[in-house]
Amino acid sequence: MSTSLIERYRAHLPVTDATPIVSIGEGGTPLVELPKLSERLGLEIYAKFEGMNPTGSFKDRGMTLALSKAAEDGAEAVICASTGNTSASAAAYATRAGMRCVVLIPDGKIALGKLAQALAHGARVIAIDGSFDDALRIVRELVDRTPIALVNSLNPFRLEGQKTGAFEVCDVLGDAPDALCIPVGNAGNVSAYFMGFSEYLEAGTSSRMPRLYGFQAAGSAPLVDGHTIEKPETIATAIRIGNPARGQQALDAMNSTGGRVAAVTDEDILAAYALVASTEGVFCEPSSAASIAGVIAARERGDLKEGERVVCVLTGHGLKDPDTAIAESPDMLHLPAEYGPIEKAIIA
Numbered sequence: 001m002s003t004s005l006i007e008r009y010r011a012h013l014p015v016t017d018a019t020p021i022v023s024i025g026e027g028g029t030p031l032v033e034l035p036k037l038s039e040r041l042g043l044e045i046y047a048k049f050e051g052m053n054p055t056g057s058f059k060d061r062g063m064t065l066a067l068s069k070a071a072e073d074g075a076e077a078v079i080c081a082s083t084g085n086t087s088a089s090a091a092a093y094a095t096r097a098g099m100r101c102v103v104l105i106p107d108g109k110i111a112l113g114k115l116a117q118a119l120a121h122g123a124r125v126i127a128i129d130g131s132f133d134d135a136l137r138i139v140r141e142l143v144d145r146t147p148i149a150l151v152n153s154l155n156p157f158r159l160e161g162q163k164t165g166a167f168e169v170c171d172v173l174g175d176a177p178d179a180l181c182i183p184v185g186n187a188g189n190v191s192a193y194f195m196g197f198s199e200y201l202e203a204g205t206s207s208r209m210p211r212l213y214g215f216q217a218a219g220s221a222p223l224v225d226g227h228t229i230e231k232p233e234t235i236a237t238a239i240r241i242g243n244p245a246r247g248q249q250a251l252d253a254m255n256s257t258g259g260r261v262a263a264v265t266d267e268d269i270l271a272a273y274a275l276v277a278s279t280e281g282v283f284c285e286p287s288s289a290a291s292i293a294g295v296i297a298a299r300e301r302g303d304l305k306e307g308e309r310v311v312c313v314l315t316g317h318g319l320k321d322p323d324t325a326i327a328e329s330p331d332m333l334h335l336p337a338e339y340g341p342i343e344k345a346i347i348a
């Protein structure tokens, strides 16, 4: 049986013997070397492959803690606004905890796999004619007026759980890396990594704070542009967010480490997405590839020096978004069930 993330890092987490642990075997995701990209950029690059969590994204780290604490409080239902992954994770962990789950999503703007997950786990899925930011505004009002528990990353337990990603990186490498590249949407995860790295540094478990580089999609880059984006747009739907709830916290965190926030274009995101899939054998979703597009841009800009050790967080699995995968890949061949044409197609 796999140990739950909460058990593994219990000493660092706000749980007690009275906390019922809601777990589906999250965490312990692989740190995969990216040799081709490392050689090309003159860096030592690793991917923290968060797509290997039970629902296929990093959200499970936060959700195990959020649902455990909700269960401790006697909650009967949870709610979130989501660009997809949070809804999939909340639906799975709520099911596990025996709670009802309601999710608000921007209609037509979430990847197919994520929608399939939320529905399969029996969540009440409400697609609104608006953005993620609209959905979050309504959800915040709902939790003020009803006894439903909020499981967006505004919930502090989400960040407490997600900070374990930083612990695992340090535990596997033996110390913190020089830099971390990470996609930024609602700005919870980069804030959580900062918490994790800070705690290990204070405890003397690691010796340095990595420079944190966060990447937003150019059409949805409120932290780079310095203002709310009313109509965010990007192919990377998971980070299609114009008013990040933890924006200031994330900016302060990145700046304090000597890192920064930057934007990457959809074109660069898609190129990076295809690159890791086709040259490294690692399949992440488009939003996750913002960290790969980001490491390339950061190296070009001189933010990353020769030989530095860099971790790119690949936040979600490529299987989440089959539509983009198929649209961005070469076509398959359709042939009759006969030897001749098949041999010809292979040898040609």
Ligand code: F0G
Residues within 6 Å of the ligand: 057, 081, 082, 083, 084, 085, 086, 087, 153, 183, 184, 185, 186, 187, 188, 189, 190, 238, 239, 285, 287, 288, 315, 316
């Ligand atoms: N990558 C993926 C795959 C995501 O799903 C998200 C956020 C992010 C990166 C950005 O993380 O919001 O903590 O800065 N997805 C949320 C959701 C918003 O609803 O699934 P963040």
